[in-house]
Amino acid sequence: MNAFDTAAGCGARLRQAREAAGLTLEAVGQQLHMPVQVVKSLEEEQWQRLGAPVFVRGQLRSYARLLKVDIGEILEQSHIGPIVPPQLVSHTHTPRARRIAESLGRRVLYVGITAVLAVPVWFATRGHFDGTANTPNTASLDVIPAAVPVAGGDTPPAPAPATAESAKPSAPSAPYLASLTPVPRPAAAPAAVGGGLTLQFNGDSWIDITAPDGTTVEKALLKSGETRSFAPGQVARMVLGNASAVEVQQGGTIVDLSPYQRANVARFTVSSDGSVAPVSH
Structure with missing residues (x-):
């Protein structure tokens, strides 16, 4: 059975009150700002033509107030239906698989951007983090290391006898780099003639x-x-x-x-x- 069927009696009561007040359907429609067909459907209790129950209840109450008829008890006992707020249905629902794929795509993009920025910086700065084994030693050209014999000077001392400790291979020493300190030259260049x-x-x-x-x-x-x-x-x-x-x-x-x-x-x-x-x- 339709939920509107149990509300029978409201339409007949409203029609009787209208006729007793000497009003026509057109006059009621003008005062309620309703189409005449809607007023007629209310009196004939054709609820299916009037839409959702919430609208039917509102139109019946407006009609009853106009005619000063109390139909509250009849509406309470009726089963026109409770006023239920409409359910909001998302029309842009994103499937779970798609959400996961988009999340992974963003993460991959972030990793790629980080790699593009970080790798060149790492290559540019890696020399600062290398070990000091290959760091070249620096020495002024006017200081001759003791291990290097002086050309044209005194005969260097004879090497010490080989021992078990000295027989061990030593780690290769880093090359010496010359400093910018100018080296005094043994002989000055010949002076120019006169005041040259x-x-x-x-x-x-x-x-x-x-x-x-x-x-x-x-x-x-x-x-x-x-x-x-x-x-x-x-x-x-x-x-x-x-x-x-x-x-x-x-x-x-x-x-x-x-x-x-x-x-x-x-x-x-x-x-x-x-x-x-x-x-x-």
């Missing part, structure tokens, strides 16, 4: 030397140990790179390059008698 200039290079340096007529006398990169000599009047201007590793002599006297030096590059002019002066701007 002599350049002695104790380290790699680049030079740009210009003649009085503006032509280039020499422009090159010179290695440590090389020397250059220039007669008076041969040079008008000099530019020396890595000037701290270049010793300049004028007539056998060392020239102080600090007044002409900036950022380890010395720039100065040379007069016809070989004297040095700052570059005029």
Whole structure:
């Protein structure tokens, strides 16, 4: 049996009250803002045409208030149905397998991004974490290790007799790297004739030397140990790179390059008698 069937009696009572009040279906519909067909369905108790029970109850109560009829007891005893809130059904439900796959995909993406960022950093910094076994030793060139015999000097002492301890193979020592400390040379380069200039290079340096007529006398990169000599009047201007590793002599006297030096590059002019002066701007 339909749940609306037990509410019989409400429609007939409302129709009787309407007729007693002298109202037509159209008049009731206008006052309740209902279509005439809905008012007629309420009186004829055709609940199936009116929708959900919650709407039927509301329309019956509105009709009863208009006619000042009490139908509360009849509604309570009826089985029109309780007012149940509508159930919300998700139309975007994601299956569990898909959720798991998306979660794993995000994790794999995070791992991939981390690897892309971390691997280059690890390769760039791995040298700082290597052992010290292969770390080269450094020593100044003016300090000769005791294990290396001095060429042309006294005869080194004879090796000690071999013992059980000395017979054991020793770990290979790391190579020595030369420091940047300049090594004093046993003999100075020959001085230029008269008041000329002599350049002695104790380290790699680049030079740009210009003649009085503006032509280039020499422009090159010179290695440590090389020397250059220039007669008076041969040079008008000099530019020396890595000037701290270049010793300049004028007539056998060392020239102080600090007044002409900036950022380890010395720039100065040379007069016809070989004297040095700052570059005029």
